[in-house]
Amino acid sequence: MARPGNKIIQAKLVLLGDMGTGKTSLALRFIKGQFYDQQEPTIGAAFFTQILSLSEATVKFDIWDTAGQERYHSLAPMYYRGAAAAVVVYDISNMDTFNRANKLVQELQRQGNQIVVMALAANKSDLDSQREVPTEEGEQFSQENGMFYIETSAKTAQNINELFYEIAKRLARVSPPKRSGINLNPETPERKGFCCLG
Numbered sequence: 001m002a003r004p005g006n007k008i009i010q011a012k013l014v015l016l017g018d019m020g021t022g023k024t025s026l027a028l029r030f031i032k033g034q035f036y037d038q039q040e041p042t043i044g045a046a047f048f049t050q051i052l053s054l055s056e057a058t059v060k061f062d063i064w065d066t067a068g069q070e071r072y073h074s075l076a077p078m079y080y081r082g083a084a085a086a087v088v089v090y091d092i093s094n095m096d097t098f099n100r101a102n103k104l105v106q107e108l109q110r111q112g113n114q115i116v117v118m119a120l121a122a123n124k125s126d127l128d129s130q131r132e133v134p135t136e137e138g139e140q141f142s143q144e145n146g147m148f149y150i151e152t153s154a155k156t157a158q159n160i161n162e163l164f165y166e167i168a169k170r171l172a173r174v175s176p177p178k179r180s181g182i183n184l185n186p187e188t189p190e191r192k193g194f195c196c197l198g
């Protein structure tokens, strides 16, 4: 529920990353508080919405959860185009997924994207005993690319809310300090009087 006088931000967020890294699991953990050991691979993409209330703003996320399987790679631009926030996900127990994250970030940089906030989610932190990607490597890569780094586990819920709250906070910081609604989602046209969600 929006607080009176609070700004409202509608933002498109895209989840990107190799197949099986846990993009859908991160979204389901955040939105529904659920986790499935046998999560089905995403076909094409999935769409979720979630509203976060901060003291300084209310952020309505339109979340596009992309499919990581190779056959869907060519679709990715459709989903990251116009996004205000991107979360690039890899699996700490699988170096190939970190390499794929590198490629995706390069692709985003090449597009000269207008993405305001980029996060690197080092997921499956519960699998630390099988870790292939050292924390320092992830941290260094995120610093070099202007991203913030966070280790998450959709399984244990570690840092899941923190990931989305940090994105919301950063979006609130960069959007102008006025009372009206701010639309960081080009797919939803600005509506006059768009002020109070919920």
Ligand SMILES: Nc1nc2c(ncn2[C@@H]2O[C@H](COP(=O)(O)OP(=O)(O)OP(=O)(O)O)[C@@H](O)[C@H]2O)c(=O)[nH]1
Pocket: 017, 018, 019, 020, 021, 022, 023, 024, 025, 026, 036, 037, 038, 039, 040, 041, 042, 043, 066, 067, 068, 069, 123, 124, 125, 126, 127, 152, 153, 154, 155, 156
């Ligand atoms: N141990 C552990 N397993 C996880 C975690 N997150 C996801 N998984 C498991 O990893 C598998 C793949 O998760 P998904 O959420 O489907 O991965 P995805 O990135 O959406 O995969 P695609 O839709 O194919 O791109 C599932 O079996 C999940 O249960 C995690 O944090 N820890």
Ligand SMILES: [Mg+2]
Pocket: 023, 024, 025, 040, 041, 042, 065, 066, 067, 068
């Ligand atoms: Mg998925």
